[in-house]
Amino acid sequence: MSADSRVDLDHLPDGVLVAGPDARITALNVAAERVLERSRADLLGQDVRIALPLRDIEGQRWWECTDPWSGLATRTGHRERLLLLPGETKPVEVLVTATYRRAERGAPVEAVVLGLRDAKSRQRTQEEQGALISTVAHELRSPLTSVKGFTATLLRRWDRFTDDQKRFMLETIEHDADRVTRLIGELLDISRIDAGRLEVHAQPVDLAAAARRHVERMVASGSDERKFVVHASPHLPEVWADPDRLDQVMANLLENAVRHGDGTVTLDLVATSEVLSGSEPEPVVAVSVSDEGEGIDEENLQRVFTRFWHSHRRGGTGLGLYLVRGLVEAHGGRISVGRAASGGAEFRFTLPASVPDHVA
Incomplete structure (x- = not known):
């Protein structure tokens, strides 16, 4: 891999490691060094199966189970999984995604590209998602409770209220419905911003x-x-x-x-x-x-x-x-x-x- 390509990899936030058709490591970026707690000099040229003896949480050897170079020719890779690497004092938890590069469908694997993330990244993502769900649920509960309460009251006791009382309750329902609509709109916009898909019509x-x-x-x-x-x-x-x-x-x-x-x-x-x-x-x-x-x-x-x-x-x-x-x-x-x-x-x-x- 050229120096320019390596520089590009170093700009990626997640770890990337590439192994060639002979399973030897040909490239990795700075983030991969950090996640694996190994240096580039120590890993380049090594057989990835030996240099990174990955195991799943049940102790099975991941390379033997997946076998990218000799396994099924229709496989294109594997979704992200939590795997373990031997460490000095305790196993290192790594989130691994694998992509197999072939010249054409069914051809031999030319390269295996591993995406590597610190397991703490997934924990932080899960915590953020949990916080988002909790926050949204809390913000939705109040206006929806109001809408439900006033709607039920009007349906059951319509004839008991004056026009002014009915107007007040309907205006409150409209206001709270607007709150819910705005919150949903903000969440959708945030997802577009995060995905880089926000449209601006200037x-x-x-x-x-x-x-x-x-x-x-x-x-x-x-x-x-x-x-x-x-x-x-x-x-x-x-x-x-x-x-x-x-x-x-x-x-x-x-x-x-x-x-x-x-x-x-x-x-x-x-x-x-x-x-x-x-x-x-x-x-x-x-x-x-x-x-x-x-x-x-x-x-x-x-x-x-x-x-x-x-x-x-x-x-x-x-x-x-x-x-x-x-x-x-x-x-x-x-x-x-x-x-x-x-x-x-x-x-x-x-x-x-x-x-x-x-x-x-």
């Missing part, structure tokens, strides 16, 4: 008008109009953005400021220039959302945009800011968090003021 957007529209929605939902201040520089350029995605960003940041902050929520919009994807500054519109609360502790600033992060005031799924970052970056913009001059938290994001290549 068009010219007036950010100042969008900011004021969201403040009006917050006021219509019961917030005090005096709680919000919007400062927009005159003659702001339009940005190229997906209006629906931008609505998600603005809604999340404003609701976050109201729920977790305190005092006045200020939106500042200015035209400036920053380095985004290239090496030269380009025109952008920067939007800052700040409050007058306690702010975010310094040690938590790096964690704000990660999954399931919560401030000391718990509430919500902990996925909103993770989603916001993904949406902003999908537009070619940047988002950051820091302390506002007022002492509270300040979220600042930028969007290109011209049509970027990836959304043209």
Whole structure:
């Protein structure tokens, strides 16, 4: 394998090891060295079956069971399995995926490619999935309980309520149904972001008008109009953005400021220039959302945009800011968090003021 190919392998987050038609190891990356706790110099050229005497959790020799080079000619590989390697003090747990490369179907195996992951990676993934299920179940339970309760009450006792009481219950049902719909939409968007499949349908957007529209929605939902201040520089350029995605960003940041902050929520919009994807500054519109609360502790600033992060005031799924970052970056913009001059938290994001290549 060429040096360039090896460099490419070293950029992969998971371990990769390649064995040739004679079962000798021809390549492996840095991640594979880390997972196997063996050096590249120690493994290259060795028979992979001897260098890595893998066994399953029942103690069976994995290479003898799979037999890539002499086994069934129709096999293409094996799904990920937890296997064990001898260690100095205890066996090393490794998650192994195998792919067999053949010139054509039924031809001899030319290479066996092993995908290697530390077993702790699977544990972390399972813990994240468990946390997601628990969080979503908790967030869905409250609105669905309300919908179920009011619906059952109206069906059984319709004639006992006044029109105003019926309207109140139906408005509550609609509000809670919207909460469920929004949560499901956010989960779908997060899965698209993680898979790199989020679609952005860009068009010219007036950010100042969008900011004021969201403040009006917050006021219509019961917030005090005096709680919000919007400062927009005159003659702001339009940005190229997906209006629906931008609505998600603005809604999340404003609701976050109201729920977790305190005092006045200020939106500042200015035209400036920053380095985004290239090496030269380009025109952008920067939007800052700040409050007058306690702010975010310094040690938590790096964690704000990660999954399931919560401030000391718990509430919500902990996925909103993770989603916001993904949406902003999908537009070619940047988002950051820091302390506002007022002492509270300040979220600042930028969007290109011209049509970027990836959304043209």
